[in-house]
């Protein structure tokens with residue numbers, strides 16, 4: 001019984017978002033636990049030297065697995081970084097006692113396959129303060145904070161993102177890493193970003209304009225800057241994205257400035273707090289849906305059952 005719950009949890013986890021759609025994870029069912037491991041072969045060493053995005057992507061997968069276990073009627077018992085000797089072992093999830101599932105758990109599970117990164121422009125329709133406040137409350141975790149940007153901050157952030165795009169694209173090593181994960185139409189790859197998402201990190205004034213025009217720009221940050229903080233930030237991020245999906249809101253990421261240390265410090269000063277920004281998002285009501293979801297590796301590719 002708990003074996004099937006864990007298989008379903010891994011199936012939900014593999015749908016999580018990840019930087020460049022690297023899906024940098026491996027799952028193992030060992031006895032009555034599901035282990036979540038980062039896959040260092042899928043680490044983006046150029047933009048993510050510290051492994052922040054690698055662990056944050058793992059946090060997104062962990063959130064999905066936990067949501068699935070609760071939606072199936074069991075408590076989700078989690079130990080994070082259970083092995084001090086193995087930094088890739090991000091978490092171990094155990095199926096706990098039966099619980100009375102609430103509607104929200106079931107809704108979250110329903111949202112997992114519906115959520116998509118939408119890099120296109122959003123409608124000129126505001127996101128209400130009540131909605132953004134509710135999203136923040138639902139995504140909140142100890143040590144994780146959320147900043148909502150005012151128009152002046154958006155304008156300043158747009159400039160920093162523009163700087164980051166130019167710096168990145170002038171760097172051949174960055175371009176080579178990105179090209180490796182951009183997938184041309186017709187290629188049957190189960191990872192990477194479909195090339196038709198043309199707005200993907202183009203060094204055009206476009207991203208800057210998208211930030212300025214976005215109904216809501218949010219920064220997720222953490223009080224510390226350790227792997228524990230990154231995992232928590234990933235869980236919060238995925239909670240926010242799934243609750244946004246349930247409210248018909250779309251989200252896109254603008255993390256390029258956070259990948260260049262001096263620009264990350266500029267982002268900190270724009271938000272006016274000295275702590276650690278982990279994620280920049282714009283949210284709004286989509287003009288166009290994303291018809292073709294980004295691919296995923298199959299469950300067999302990522303799950304090992306150890307008896």
Ligand SMILES: Cc1cc2nc3c(=O)[nH]c(=O)nc-3n(C[C@H](O)[C@H](O)[C@H](O)COP(=O)(O)O)c2cc1C
Pocket residue numbers: 015016017018019020021053054056057060115116117118119192193200201252253254255256293294
């Ligand atoms: C930690 C993290 C960082 C990301 N950073 C960016 C980014 O800077 N720009 C971007 O366009 N997408 C970014 N993404 C979104 C991924 O590219 C996206 O999740 C992946 O391509 C899978 O597509 P999907 O979200 O539609 O399932 C990020 C995702 C995660 C989890």
